[in-house]
Amino acid sequence: MLARAPHSLRAQVARTRVAPSARFVHGHGEYHHLPFEWPGKKRLSFGIKLTAFLVSGFSIPFAAAKFQLVKSAA
Numbered sequence: 001m002l003a004r005a006p007h008s009l010r011a012q013v014a015r016t017r018v019a020p021s022a023r024f025v026h027g028h029g030e031y032h033h034l035p036f037e038w039p040g041k042k043r044l045s046f047g048i049k050l051t052a053f054l055v056s057g058f059s060i061p062f063a064a065a066k067f068q069l070v071k072s073a074a
Contacts, residue, residue: 039046
């Protein structure tokens with residue numbers, strides 16, 4: 001439909017600015033892809049804590065399975 005429109009209408013549509021999407025407006029200015037603040041100078045301690053948290057969460061099912069296997073063998 002726009003292809004058959006006169007050139008001036010097509011140019012006007014091309015110049016129209018689209019408002020930014022509402023999902024990127026969080027009230028604090030800019031979009032952040034993480035739900036928390038990234039620590040600037042405490043990167044090492046943050047990395048250690050994050051790694052410990054993720055490793056402990058991932059290893060719990062394996063520890064529970066081993067415990068159940070040992071318990072059933074006794």
